[in-house]
Amino acid sequence: MTSHPAGRDDADAAPSPETTAPDVPASEAPAPDTEPPGTAEADAVVSDAAESGHAATAAQTVAQTATQTATETAAETRDTGAIRVDGRRNPRGSLTAAAGLGAVGLAAALIGGGSSSVIAAVAGVAAGLLAAFSLFLAALRSQPGQRPRPAAWRWLAVGTLTWLVGIGLRPAADGTPFVLTFADLLLLVGSVLMAIGCGVAVTPSAYSRGAVRQAADAYLGAASIFTVGWVLLLGPAFQKAEEPGAFFSTLALPIVCLFAACAVAPAVAAARSGGRVVGLAGVIVLGAITVAEVSTALARLSGDDPPLATVLIAPAAFLVLAVAPWLDQRRLRRPLPIALTAATPLVLVAVATVAVAVQAISGNRDAALSAIAASVVLVLLGRLFVLLVETAGMRRLVDVGERQLRQLAENTGDLVLVCDHDGVIREIGAAVQETYGYCPDDLAGRPMFDYIHPEDVPGIQALLRRMAAEEVGPEGPGTCRIACRVRAADGTWRPTESVATRDVRNEDQILVSVRDMSDQVALRNQVTHLTFHDGVTGLPNRAYFEERAREVLARRGSGRTAVIFLDLDGFTGVNDSVGHASGDYLLGQAARRLRSAVRADDTLARWGGDEFAVLLEGGVSTGSDAQTAIDLAERLVRAVSSEPFRVADRDMALTASVGVAFAEDGLSAGDLLRNADVAMSRAKELGGRRVEVFAAHMHADVVRRLEIAADLQRALLDNQFAIEYQPVVDLATSRVTAVEALVRWWRGSTFVPPEQFLGPAEDTGLIVPLSEWILREACNEVAAWRASSLDIGLSLNLSLRQITAPRFVETVSQALAESGLPASALTLEVIEEMLVEDAEDTINKLSQLRALGVRLAIDDFGTGYASLAFLRQLPVDMIKIDPSFVSGLGRDETLTLLTRTIVRLGHDLGLIVVAEGIERPEQLELLREMGCTRGQGYLVGRPMAARGVDSLMRTSLQNTA
Structure with missing residues (x-):
């Protein structure tokens, strides 16, 4: 416990961790290590001094005790973190000063030789003022919602003030003819107000019992205590009293205080932290007043002053009440057991019964005592009746609850x-x-x-x-x-x-x-299955495959784990021709074929769209086992292309492009899957129906393609493209009959080969605006040549994206109209793969152009499986023999025979036959011998700018003339 020097001004003292505890409500302050000082010690010292008969010594001792109590209480409040609101310091200076003034006044009264009534008045006023000041200050500093509520402090403070006014007026009323003086009335009112304050201090849950039971228990407790007191003290005094009415009037105040204390004591005992300390202090005050007033009443009957020790009990209790607001309200954390609080009135009744029985046995009969005993019996009977009614009601509730619980359990x-x-x-x-x-x-x-x-x-x-x-x-x-x-x-x-x-x-x-x-x-299992499986094929989906790949690599390290990616070539045409529902049905068939081809311990999944993936979980090692993955990839290709798929009563022949990638040290699952995807894309670029194993340069090629695709848009805006024209000559006369427009790209000073940027342009869709630009420029150039009396035609290659563009036919028609080039002078070349992809729409648009007079040619004729079929469906004017056939002329008998067959077929169908890739003189001679109509290649004319073509055509015209 900490003490402080007298006269220290706390307002000037610097706050420290010990003295400052802002924003800590009383209900949350840490519990102190020791009990609050002062009350018990003061009572003991006063009693000892009074019994020894030394009034001056008692006065000095009481003054010292009161001063020390207030000072130490304020210090302990600082240490324990009791009520402090809005960061303000505890009022220990004010409380200490008030306690000191009261102690000085009490000491003066004692030393002056006053009567015990005067001493009680001085002590009561001093202690009451201190308590009232402390309670009002606590009410001002309390926050809304805090326990105890500010109203409790106010009720207690007003009751204390009323009581101290009454105790102050009591000496003046001595000797008056009135039995019940105005001072006594004030004391009665003050006691009732303090009882109300005790009741307000506790929480509403403390009043869980009914009002009837509460009142009955209060009466039983008060009546029992009064009975014991009557038997021991009041009864003999009553027999000696000259005026019974005056005697009972004198007992009015202690009886009221006793009943009030018994009324609120059960609620205080059942209260939890927050109001229990204050309520307990109030009950102590009411009990002390009862003892003091009984002592005063007995002294009045005998004509003597009451003992000093008894009259100072009430002031000491008020000191306890003054200290209560500043104590830690959490010290009494748990309420007393309900059984104890319920049994206390009955125990008191039993004690009173014993006292009455002893008196009856001794032969002393008292009418007042009999009346009290009768009332107690009646109240007990009433309480028992209420208890029986409540028990019956509770039993009914229990029975109903059990029936409901049983019904609930059954239903x-x-x-x-x-x-x-x-x-x-x-x-x-x-x-x-x-x-x-x-x-x-x-x-x-x-x-x-x-x-x-x-x-x-x-x-x-x-x-x-x-x-x-x-x-x-x-x-x-x-x-x-x-x-x-x-x-x-x-x-x-x-x-x-x-x-x-x-x-x-x-x-x-x-x-x-x-x-x-x-x-x-x-x-949950169904949701999990749907989360990680594809609804169309029933195979694991991409999310499952990625997670499985990570698990396998983490378990085995790199090893030689392999991943295979497969793409169905031509699947887009299936969706466009027979619908997406039929396409999904085809995917289901493909999944069953692929599942039958993979090993049992491998994971087959649908990667997305028309792509599938296989994880070789069995692992592959170096050497011959690595060939196992490649063999599996080839089996997958054969499984897809071995026979057509039957969809919508039609046979759909598809092939597959497959990529294989092997895990390496330090390679993540994401990189492994990316490598397999790159290898698959490479296989698709090379024509499909093949297997490609990932190599490091493939990734570099992909990166380069992405860079080129990013630069294509800027190249279109900056006019970085140019057109070169390759002559097409009549093999019989060597006259230039047409030119094929070829696009060239100079990225700065670097020439970008067409095979490097046409693919990215097709993938990104930039091929459409690029092809439209080539069409307009070439039509304008050839129209100018024809205007200068040069009979020459124009050939242009079409891309699939260009054909499927929304306004393709209108774009071609508009270019012809703007340039003035006759439609018959324009030849559009398509490859067989374009006729397979979305064949119906492609053939329809090309037929519209053919109706306008535009000529059509099949480029790279002979390399596809559907060439002859499309010759029947599409009204073409020209076929162009693929350079792979021309390159073998004179060296490969098979290629020579195939070339001769194509030339003869073209003549029989009335088509113009153009041989591409003529680079050697013997090729030219054989083609002339076969009767091939036209040809183009480096031997007969390289691609050149428009000026070179103009000069070449005029020279050719002069030679012909």
């Missing part, structure tokens, strides 16, 4: 059972028959472990042992959650979730609520 989908700590079933609900197929009577008395999965039994036994040992589980005392599998009558294992609780009716039994989770588990 709910959950199974409810009661077992002991050994797991033996004592009771079980009827739901077990509907849910699990068992008869309830057959299960009673049997261990529930017989129906629980053996793997789950040890854990459940441990939980039951813990409940038997009264250990606290995570859900609270006597409660635990259980997840296990239960065998149904049909032999299936049902997943369940249960809550086990110790039975409140019998702690040796456990109440278990079991919920069948079969539907929830099935739904």
